[in-house]
Amino acid sequence: MATSVGVKPPSGGSVQDDQGAAADRQRLTEVFRRHGDAVLAYTSARLDREDAQDLVAEVFTVAWRRLRSIREGQERPWLFGVARRLMMQHQRTRGTAAALRDRLRAYADRDDDPLGQVAAQRVDVLAALAALNEGDREVLLLRYWYDFSGRDAASVLGCSPAAFAVRLHRAHRRFKAVHDEKPVAQQSPSAASLTAYMRGLQ
Incomplete structure (x- = not known):
């Protein structure tokens, strides 16, 4: 069977x-x-x-x-x-950033979301993610999109929980720096709001 x-x-x-x-x-x-x-x-x-x-x-x-x-x-x-x-x-032929940009464009073209400001903030989050390097993006996706604990995310990446915590801190700092340059969302999201935005896109 x-x-x-x-x-x-x-x-x-x-x-x-x-x-x-x-x-x-x-x-x-x-x-x-x-x-x-x-x-x-x-x-x-x-x-x-x-x-x-x-x-x-x-x-x-x-x-x-x-x-x-x-x-x-x-x-x-x-x-x-x-x-x-x-x-x-x-990914040797097609990188994650290109795929994420495609998803971002598809989402930005949608006109069925009545909550314009929320939609714009979500697009900002995706745009900021697309601007990050592969390592930072993956750390944030594992933690906030797929909701892995630090220990389990470390297992996925093959590193120690302590090393993952350092990578997450650095990735979140770089995400904040990129996101703060975006004009729509005036405040940089916290880890909790980043989680909420990303889950809302699923």
Whole structure:
């Protein structure tokens, strides 16, 4: 039986092996049910829809192969870490900044948001993010868009929680500097308001 992501577990072997495979299959299906949409959203922010879907299937293929090494409760940061590494291969031809600018333009062209000032502030946030370097942007997205804890975001990036905290502080400072240059929002957003803006875009 194939899982929702099209990963087909191996067949055959002893009864014990079959029972273990069934348990693994059940766990993978549950992991996909809980985190598949989040991984797709993460990849869709950087890749077109078709490439993002292909990459999600690849992520869960890796997850199937290494399922027993993934600690309970750490599935989400583990999946994001795999997705991040795979996306780095795709970014040689199309960078994250270009994809984010495309999303910004598409959002700015929308005329269905009656809250003009809020919409303008959201566009300001995206514009400021697009102006940051890849490292700063990723730190902020993981923390404020995808709502990872500092520890889990550090796991995605492969650094210590302390190192992530330093990177987050620096990224937030640079975001503030860029955002303060924008004319629409007169006040630079706090971490809380940045979270609210970004979640409102989802």
